[in-house]
Amino acid sequence: MxxxxxxxxxxxxxxxxxxxxxxxxxTNNEPKPLTxxxxxxxAKFDVKFSYADDVIKSISIEFPESLITLNAAxxxxxxxxxxxxNQLNSRFIAVKKLSSENKVQEVQxxxxxxxxxxxxxxxxxxxxxxxxxxxxxxxxxxxxxxxxPDVLQTIQxxxxxxxxxxxxxxxxxxxxxxxxxxxxxxxxxxxxTGHFFGLISAFNPYLxxxxxxxxxxxxxxxxNGISGVINILNSDTISEDSTSGAxxxxxxxxxxxxxxxxxxxxxxxxxxxSYTDALLTPTYDSxxxxxxxxxxxxxxxxxxxxxxxxxxxxxxxxxxxxxxxxNDKSKIxxxxxxxFNQLDxxxxxxxxxxxxxxxSELNQKSYAASLGxxxxxxxxxxxxxxxxxxxxxxxxxxxxxxxxxxxxxxxxVIDIGARIDFIKALDKNLNLNFGYQFNEIGVSNLxxxxxxxxxxxxxxxxxTHNIYTEAEFTSNSKNTYGRxxxxxxxxxxxxxxxxxxxxxxxxxxxxxxRLEILGETRSQTITQIIDLQQDFFGIEKRRWRLADNSNVxxxxxxxxxxGLNYKKNGWLVSVxxxxxNVSGIxxxxxxxxxxxxxxxxxGDYDIKGIDFLLNKRIKNFxxxxxxxxxxxxxxxxNLNNTFPSNIDIRHLVSFSNTYEFDNLKLxxxxxxxxxxxxxxxxxxxxxxxxxxFDTPNGERLPNYARIDIxxxxxxxxxxxxxxxxxxxxxxxxxxxxxxxRFFTLDANDNIVQNDELALGLTPNFSLRLKF
Numbered sequence: 062m063x064x065x066x067x068x069x070x071x072x073x074x075x076x077x078x079x080x081x082x083x084x085x086x087x088t089n090n091e092p093k094p095l096t097x098x099x100x101x102x103x104a105k106f107d108v109k110f111s112y113a114d115d116v117i118k119s120i121s122i123e124f125p126e127s128l129i130t131l132n133a134a135x136x137x138x139x140x141x142x143x144x145x146x147n148q149l150n151s152r153f154i155a156v157k158k159l160s161s162e163n164k165v166q167e168v169q170x171x172x173x174x175x176x177x178x179x180x181x182x183x184x185x186x187x188x189x190x191x192x193x194x195x196x197x198x199x200x201x202x203x204x205x206x207x208x209x210p211d212v213l214q215t216i217q218x219x220x221x222x223x224x225x226x227x228x229x230x231x232x233x234x235x236x237x238x239x240x241x242x243x244x245x246x247x248x249x250x251x252x253x254t255g256h257f258f259g260l261i262s263a264f265n266p267y268l269x270x271x272x273x274x275x276x277x278x279x280x281x282x283x284x285n286g287i288s289g290v291i292n293i294l295n296s297d298t299i300s301e302d303s304t305s306g307a308x309x310x311x312x313x314x315x316x317x318x319x320x321x322x323x324x325x326x327x328x329x330x331x332x333x334x335s336y337t338d339a340l341l342t343p344t345y346d347s348x349x350x351x352x353x354x355x356x357x358x359x360x361x362x363x364x365x366x367x368x369x370x371x372x373x374x375x376x377x378x379x380x381x382x383x384x385x386x387x388n389d390k391s392k393i394x395x396x397x398x399x400x401f402n403q404l405d406x407x408x409x410x411x412x413x414x415x416x417x418x419x420x421s422e423l424n425q426k427s428y429a430a431s432l433g434x435x436x437x438x439x440x441x442x443x444x445x446x447x448x449x450x451x452x453x454x455x456x457x458x459x460x461x462x463x464x465x466x467x468x469x470x471x472x473x474v475i476d477i478g479a480r481i482d483f484i485k486a487l488d489k490n491l492n493l494n495f496g497y498q499f500n501e502i503g504v505s506n507l508x509x510x511x512x513x514x515x516x517x518x519x520x521x522x523x524x525t526h527n528i529y530t531e532a533e534f535t536s537n538s539k540n541t542y543g544r545x546x547x548x549x550x551x552x553x554x555x556x557x558x559x560x561x562x563x564x565x566x567x568x569x570x571x572x573x574x575r576l577e578i579l580g581e582t583r584s585q586t587i588t589q590i591i592d593l594q595q596d597f598f599g600i601e602k603r604r605w606r607l608a609d610n611s612n613v614x615x616x617x618x619x620x621x622x623x624g625l626n627y628k629k630n631g632w633l634v635s636v637x638x639x640x641x642n643v644s645g646i647x648x649x650x651x652x653x654x655x656x657x658x659x660x661x662x663x664g665d666y667d668i669k670g671i672d673f674l675l676n677k678r679i680k681n682f683x684x685x686x687x688x689x690x691x692x693x694x695x696x697x698x699n700l701n702n703t704f705p706s707n708i709d710i711r712h713l714v715s716f717s718n719t720y721e722f723d724n725l726k727l728x729x730x731x732x733x734x735x736x737x738x739x740x741x742x743x744x745x746x747x748x749x750x751x752x753x754f755d756t757p758n759g760e761r762l763p764n765y766a767r768i769d770i771x772x773x774x775x776x777x778x779x780x781x782x783x784x785x786x787x788x789x790x791x792x793x794x795x796x797x798x799x800x801x802r803f804f805t806l807d808a809n810d811n812i813v814q815n816d817e818l819a820l821g822l823t824p825n826f827s828l829r830l831k832f
């Protein structure tokens with residue numbers, strides 16, 4: 062055994078990461094046919110090689126057993142065979158002969174953030190050496206309670222990610238609120254992520270090629286979000302064959318298609334619409350009860366006043382993407398997406414069927430589009446540029462015909478962005494990324510009441526200029542990975558310049574262990590606040606607001622984590638400890654429903670915790686157990702100093718099993734977490750018109766527990782038509798889980814305890830055809 066040290070790389074890594082080295086092993090194995098070696102690698106790493114027989118049939122080489130990773134094996138094969146092994150995705154690898162120009166030794170761009178854990182939790186999930194998790198919906202396995210690869214439900218199986226109220230529009234990553242997450246759809250920032258006001262993902266998974274999730278050590282090109290980054294990407298490569306599909310479940314129908322318009326042009330389209338305005342199902346009933354319980358609309362029915370309630374609800378989304386390869390070096394990409402939710406809700410007394418008591422309307426919609434250009438300047442330099450427009454609107458209208466009193470509420474976000482990114486390969490192990498981004502975000506809020514007459518309209522605009530640079534290194538053996546970057550944000554409204562360093566480091570040692578160190582500083586100038594709990598009928602009461610550096614400051618965060626991974630013989634053990642501080646949060650953004658509900662104070666929160674994952678794969682069985690422990694505390698100097706956050710979940714446990722045999726997939730799982738905090742009223746009330754509360758968040762709700770099951774069966778429906786049927790039950794035992802508790806006064810000034818319940822037993826069924 063010997064070691065080779067490259068002086069340039071050594072000094073570079075001393076400056077950034079410390080000393081790294083890599084070693085080459087000698088072998089005395091007998092030569093084996095390459096076909097035999099490839100078959101062994103397919104079985105070992107669950108991959109598929111694509112090649113012409115005449116390319117490899119005459120090749121035999123020695124192959125050392127010490128090469129325990131797929132990347133190391135491919136590098137060794139390229140060195141010994143003079144063939145090119147091109148990884149098309151996490152599963153398929155194309156094998157081709159090297160052309161004469163490829164044989165010339167020159168620097169070429171390489172993908173450095175390689176996958177080091179395939180089938181992470183289930184098939185279609187992978188963990189990369191830079192700390193991010195990649196989801197491939199087209200190769201997705203099965204998860205408990207789901208029959209389809211809902212992207213935003215799937216990410217909640219990862220340690221440290223949950224939704225405190227079961228809404229995918231309220232995803233909490235390491236103690237953060239949903240507005241602190243950066244959601245990107247093909248590079249476009251999205252401000253709406255769900256249907257049914259947060260219970261269903263708004264992104265069609267059947268056109269999605271991959272989803273990248275980062276909770277720390279985020280790449281420097283990502284800004285304006287201080288918790289997680291969820292980057293949803295459709296394919297940018299023209300497919301050789303056309304693909305189409307259609308399906309339905311107990312809520313909606315959908316379809317998609319990818320087809321070539323010409324040899325160098327492809328169109329991708331998808332659409333989905335609910336049929337809940339025409340046909341009611343048990344799934345719809347369960348969803349409706351979950352969303353509208355304890356809302357202004359759900360509280361219309363009282364013991365003294367019997368009302369007839371008529372609702373009409375539907376949603377749809379559509380996406381279109383055009384790929385145009387100008388030539389071998391450049392391409393144009395155009396993309397557009399729309400998301401829409403509509404609720405019409407009428408209430409009238411049962412004894413006066415012709416007269417409406419109230420007419421209510423609530424809609425939530427998004428429109429977004431982008432135009433991108435990619436150009437390969439050379440084999441070592443790539444450029445990409447994009448212009449995008451994103452528009453989000455939340456509109457509520459409540460009319461009382463008998464009094465002509467009308468309330469109109471509207472929240473709108475317009476985000477216009479431009480970016481240009483460069484990536485330069487300094488050598489085969491070292492890439493340099495740098496770029497510039499510009500964003501102009503405008504947010505408006507309207508409140509209009511007819512009787513008594515009141516109108517308020519506020520519009521704010523913030524422009525930011527961002528420059529980033531980042532160096533990324535991977536050793537030949539893939540044992541060492543490092544990325545260090547710096548992002549600069551200039552906010553012209555405040556004449557303020559913010560610097561955000563980013564770090565990701567990973568080192569493999571003792572064959573089966575990998576150390577991971579991640580750190581970042583981030584900021585954001587847009588957040589969601591709640592003026593009144595009854596806003597927008599209490600259904601989607603959060604409204605977007607821009608920072609003003611006084612009542613709503615710029616939110617800033619610092620995070621650091623250290624993790625250790627162990628992988629051997631189908632076992633995966635992962636432990637990660639983290640600390641995170643977020644400053645500049647507004648009390649109005651934290652959903653207080655106690656003595657601080659109408660208070661506007663600025664504070665911060667600190668979260669410390671540890672994430673643990675145990676995963677074992679035995680042939681067709683796969684089991685995993687995850688546990689997270691954390692403490693999440695608010696500090697508001699002018700309130701009660703330090704007390705538990707509203708989303709302080711101390712203990713979170715998930716245990717799941719999957720089984721795949723031939724065309725059948727089965728899954729079952731348990732989700733449990735300790736209760737969230739709430740504030741109890743004082744036993745003795747002085748003023749009957751105002752509730753006096755005890756210590757903030759001094760009590761805990763009962764523990765949450767849920768069991769889910771699901772099954773999927775694949776079969777050939779007809780020639781060239783593949784079918785998939787699935788069934789699932791969410792909360793099999795129909796356990797009553799309380800996810801929120803707050804207190805109000807009734808008409809007689811009595812204190813009323815309001816409990817918001819999670820989904821009860823919720824069945825679903827799906828059928829899909831792909832052709």
